[in-house]
Amino acid sequence: MGVGATMQSLAEILSSDSGSLVLGLAALVAIAAPFIDRYFIRRRRLTFRVLYNSKIGLSPIDLHDGENGSAQAAPQLEQVARLLDRMSIVVIRVHNTGSFDIAPGDFEIPLSFTFGSRIVWDARVSDATDDGLRQHVRDGLEFFTRETPQKPVEAVKLSRVRALLPKRLAGLAAAEAPPEAPEWHGVRFARLSLKRKEKFKLVVVLRESDGYEGEISKEIDHHARLAAGRIKDDRKQRRFGWPVITTAVGVLLTGALLATLLVSWSRPGDSAQCATGKLSVEGSSAFVPIIDSIAAEYHGQCDGAAITTRATGSVTGVRALAPVDAAGKDELAVLSDGRSGEAGPDLEAKAVAVVVYTLVVNRGAGVDNLTIQQVKDIFSGRVRNWDQLRPGPSVPIGIVGRGQESGTRKTFEQKVLGGAEDRLTSDSCRKPERDPAAATTRCERGTTAEVLTEVAAVPGAIGYADVPAAKAAAARNQLGIVQLDGHYPDVTTIDAGYRFWTVEYLYTKGVPSNGSVLKRFLDYLASPTARAELQDAGYTPCVAKDGLLDPLCTRPDI
Known part of the structure; x- marks a missing residue:
């Protein structure tokens, strides 16, 4: 996470209930420290x-x-x-x-x-x-x-x-x-x-x-x-000694706490507005895990709401939502990586978060930086071995892609390749058994987790995934994260030219009914608790603290 996202996350946490508790405790300790020292420790x-x-x-x-x-x-x-x-x-x-x-x-x-x-x-x-x-x-x-x-x-x-x-x-x-x-x-x-x-x-x-x-x-x-005391030369006592400084810090923290509480009291409460019923959230395999975690937090406050999640892929999810009738419209919501071309005029899209993706390679590939043109050459079959891109041993390239139902694949094709991926040539991801004469070995996997598993297991493999999932896999020393045109995959490099990113949308069939679990859960996604959860997972919430949309979430091409 970049510095900007880190500071935003810190601000969100401090404005939450737990953050107010931290501010209160810090203020109490800062103000009480000189008195404790004077009357108990060095009395x-x-x-x-x-x-x-x-x-x-x-x-x-x-x-x-x-x-x-x-x-x-x-x-x-x-x-x-x-x-x-x-x-x-x-x-x-x-x-x-x-x-x-x-x-x-x-x-x-x-x-x-x-x-x-x-x-x-x-x-x-x-x-x-x-x-x-x-x-x-x-x-x-x-x-x-x-x-x-x-x-x-x-x-x-x-x-x-x-x-x-x-x-x-x-x-x-x-x-x-x-x-x-x-x-x-x-x-x-x-x-x-x-x-x-x-x-x-x-x-x-x-x-x-x-x-x-x-x-x-x-x-x-x-x-x-x-x-249990101290002896001081009165001439050397500084005007602003540590008791004065800690007390001043305590007063400042108290002021910050009061300001935070005033802001909290002046806006709708952060606690979930509970509803009773069931809701299924389906779609993007990249984003379902974090929504599942937020749903668990919501359920912890509202045990009458039954929320389930299922990773079906962005395109499949939107297609499943389209025929839903009025009776079931509040029981299904769909996650899509970017705006879906499958969505009809009766579907409502709510921007949830900025999702940054990255290319990932097997450790044996020996690369950590590729240009857009080199990526296009790899996925078109013009480059088939890593020794064509860097000095070192010969390592054949294997491509691990996503299926047609994937929103991540759609974003990759639009933002990086500028066209469709090549045809499927392999089931094993190790050789083109579907077409032995094919120029590339390209397999497909149904979820982000499966792509990461194959890339880590197949020497020379390359694939793509959302940054939070890729970083978690890289931390286990299973694969490497690749820069694109010298830009590290992060929300802070988007304005500098990093292209592989999109906005995650939650689609509903029309406007959710007031009092439904769907309506309450959508409101909860904009709460400080949910925003902090998104930031902790590595995503930038679209709804900012002031209730306005992040500028990245308002761009017309996402």
Whole structure:
């Protein structure tokens, strides 16, 4: 099926009851997903935001201005400037933005922050929701250094950090490092608990490590894992994150569902209008299988209707309908591939679907593309072996055709050959036993299925069938589908020049009576359910969704 037919089929399905259910479920899932994630899957939410990350900015002189800065400053000022020039402050806000309290046991990995090459000198907790939270966070603060093989992780409390702060300042003032001055690179919140909506700020004083050159580093990393929750950097939260996108998609799907329902409510119902009685649908062996499937769907909704199908051939079917009297006119309908020359003025034709046909060959033929002229040469006997059309081994050509009652044969003769097929020369399809001197081996079979079976079984055989049946046989690796003049057999290539196609008609004797099974079934053929069934089978419905005929079904030559 081409892209256009696929999209049309999708539109039909979405407008059906099952499609509305799919749209409704998709909309529900899209809208509910963020709420399920927030309240059930990752119900705990902890966010943090770096509010400030910069130098202290209190240097009394400019160390980097050699002419007017430190060169003219008093030694004491220069020493203070060197101390402040490499110090920075970071302010981080931590906030429980979820709908559940967070307990210490909820952290699989405690929340911690590291600051690149900078060393922690001091820290404090401020702007807490209440004093109790401030003290709780302060008591749980831990300061640690990077772990190396020579230096395992060491964690100390805030009191230890502040106890060493005077020694650090004194050492810098004296231009010498204090003895045993440890370096802490990170801050960790041990045993942190936050009630919903609680928040606080962490203020950290940092200094670049000795030997660092260049501008103050602003690197900040966090590390944590929260069971059944998530921890997010508030600065990196996108304006259009996945919850916003899924909710928007859900709203759009809901709108599509409402529009679909409004359209459905504004037109006649898709459910079958049931009637009681019997109906026989006969004719085209190519199209009877799909009508049989649609009839089974109709019967599933209307068990009082008895619909039977029989593949008799298009011509035979129309001939059987012609003598039907008024009493039985609503009990027989006939399928014909294309308009029938057998139909009299008292027969009514209803266009059902576009039927595309294809030539099929046995795998041993070794071809997948023929020109119209080559097909004419084959069926006239001018070309008798496949080695006349392609390089390779000699493989005699055998023709498997349909009988005079076939609408498919009529379409093939009109659209491809431009004349009648040659005479019957074989019953076996393997040799011309009817006429040993005949130029071609040509047999006939009564149904599409029989043609496909013979083509698959006879080496070098060629025949023709409707595309859906041919594709099903090709999928079983029994035969090959042939392009005509470079056009693949599909409804989308018709306007490009593909010729082997027609319209399937359903003939009735006059206008069906209101309330008859025939009338109800004809109406059902235009329903979204029947149209979807036709499309799934590989046919293009003549009645479109808007109730108008497809342009292909209105052409005068079909």
